[in-house]
Amino acid sequence: MSSFGHLSFVILSTFDIRISASANDLRYAFRQLLKNPGFTAVAVLTLALSIGANTAIFSVVNAILLRPLPFKDPERLVMVFERGLSGSQKGSVSAPLLGGWREQTTVFEGLAARGFGGFILTGKGQPENIIGSRLSANIFSLLGIKPMLGRDFRPEEETIGKDHVVLLSYEFWQRRLAGDPNTVGQIISLNDEPFTVIGVMPPRTFFPERNTQLWTPLAFSPDQLRDRGSHNYLVYGRLKPGITLTKAQAEMDLIAPRVNDADHQGWAAQIFPLHEVIVGDSRAVLLFLLGSVGLVLLIGCANIANLLLARSARTREFAIRAALGARRRQIIGQLLNESLLQAVLGGLAGTLLVFFGLKALIHFSAPDLPRIWEGIELDGWTLAFTAIVTLMAGVLFGLAPILQSSSPALIVELNESSRGSSAGRQRQRFRSVLVVSEVAVSVMLLIGAGLMIRSFSRLLSHQLGYNPEHLISMELGLPWKKYPAQTDKVRFFEQLLASVRSLPGVESAALVRNLPLSGQNTTMSVSIHGAPPLAPGEANDADYAQVSPGYFRTMNIPLLQGRDFNDRDRTNSVTVTIVNETFVKNFKLGANVVHRLIGMGGDPDNIEVIRVVKDVKPTGLANAPRAEVYRTYQQQCWGFMSLVVRTQRDPVEITRLVRAELDTLDKDQPIDNIRAMTQIVASSVGQRRLSVRLMAGFSGVALLLAAMGLYGVLAYNVTQRRGEIGYE
Known part of the structure; x- marks a missing residue:
């Protein structure tokens, strides 16, 4: 063994040889792409559209479904509703019921409520209706959010008479108070009453709604604490560490008879994860769109694979290389490098399309799409998804040419091509299967889009019960x-x-x-x-x-x-x-x-x-x-x-x-939220309209890709068979 040299030297030499061979393969693959600019342009454009569409939809799915809520330990945050034995459900609860839950339950670190109401800001320039929220004093501590300036609410500020304190959003602080660092301690007039500013929340504190601009303590009057008939409060909670949703639900079912009065028997609490409540019905729609755009990528891969198979000149090239002694692994490596290089170029182009089109995507997204205001961005998870999709696409559309061009029958192909015959029947049959598959998937997407459009049209034709045409609404509060x-x-x-x-x-x-x-x-x-x-x-x-x-x-x-x-x-x-x-x-x-x-x-x-x-x-x-x-x-x-x-x-x-x-x-007296009633109706179906438009767009792109693939294959076939069918 010593005559062959030191073992580590042999290993390094072998590694260098493989690296050099791979570099040569990449250089050759790059020259092949430059040699056929038309083919390369079609392949890269197809991949850019397919991978870009997948990246765009995944960025939305990631932002809404996968990214954790911007709170501390968000998996432990829940909302608590009322549920009847008949299956009926109430979103809001009464103040006495909230008090009963707080006294009886042991599975929560705390329960907090949100009340509704608006505010009118005066004395700071033009009067303005302000969207605010009345919250239990402990709610921000449950969420794990601390003010960037000042302090949070105190428990005693949930008392009538001590509740005239306010927390400001960062955006409101910048817009109306010019970001004054001495804001804490100032008095602002809300509903013609003085409120002391005790703090400013961090930027992008979107709770409980996107456009919430300030928060005040939720203080219950004695009458409200006795009123079981008014269900005006949404309840949030944080489970204790180690408490599962099932265990918490079991305890709430157990205490229901103890906290309900005689007129409220048969009702219990229903606990839902906060993320599930926020996302709502959007989960199914987004996953459906992600699956649909995945089919578009499959069509694009089949399209490029078909074009690669139609290039009989490459088959002759690899047949000659096999005849001269090239090993099958070398041929596979060469084809794989070419496919991956095309995929990487297409992936980069698709990522650039998404990067520059992200603002347009956000702009055209439905305004009521949950969490859309938190931002859609090309973060690490989205880029990792794009990289995986790109590599999978390269392997996928390169698989068929690899199997065909590296088969042991290459010498037979060389003999057939030397006689000027058509491509082998097996390769021709495989290309036909790919084209049929492309068209079939495209038709499937078109049918899906048609069904969604039909369903959406039926939804719009539902009787509202009133006529929204020529109707304007505006809000005002005294x-x-x-x-x-x-x-x-x-x-x-x-x-x-x-x-x-x-x-x-x-x-x-x-x-x-x-x-x-x-x-x-x-x-x-x-x-x-x-x-x-x-x-x-x-x-x-x-x-x-x-x-x-x-x-x-x-x-x-x-x-x-x-x-x-x-x-x-x-x-x-x-x-x-x-x-x-x-x-x-x-x-x-x-x-x-x-x-x-x-x-x-x-x-x-x-x-x-x-x-x-x-x-x-x-x-x-x-x-x-x-x-x-x-x-x-x-x-x-x-x-x-x-x-x-x-x-x-x-x-x-x-x-x-x-x-x-x-x-x-x-x-x-300000007026606010001036809208045509038709605009309000249109906004209420914004998510459905967006999904219909995207589905129609995906099916159109899929049909275009299938047509491009069919045209490309036919064009190559005609070119390769001109002598056979008598054009020359």
């Missing part, structure tokens, strides 16, 4: 301190409605709290006078809306029986309500509904039903109508309302006129 009494709010809104209705071009105008499809929702428990009690766990609640007389006419909601609200319905008259068809069905009221008495929120059954109206779609076109009750704002007014105006005039001009009328009533 500060409690400036308008403390019910009569103050009603007087302001009556004057505003009278002014708006007198504007030229206005057909009708009305007010509503909880506009359909706006994302606003209030739920209250309902009791029916003289009706037998519902079965345990059966839904006994209804959505709640405050409206003005003329609302149903403005929205074009059909009235079925009874009378509409009018200006005689006041606090000193009989308390009245209007219900929808689903309410009548759910509570089994039969045909004689008008003049029946109901109670709401645990109050006595003294509210008279005066009319039944058609159902509307309150939360989504695909969602079934819910039981709903309408109250006139002249008998109960909470101050935050949407003004809806039906007009044929330009929305911008109408908004300007409404703003002028509002200034005459209260120049400090």
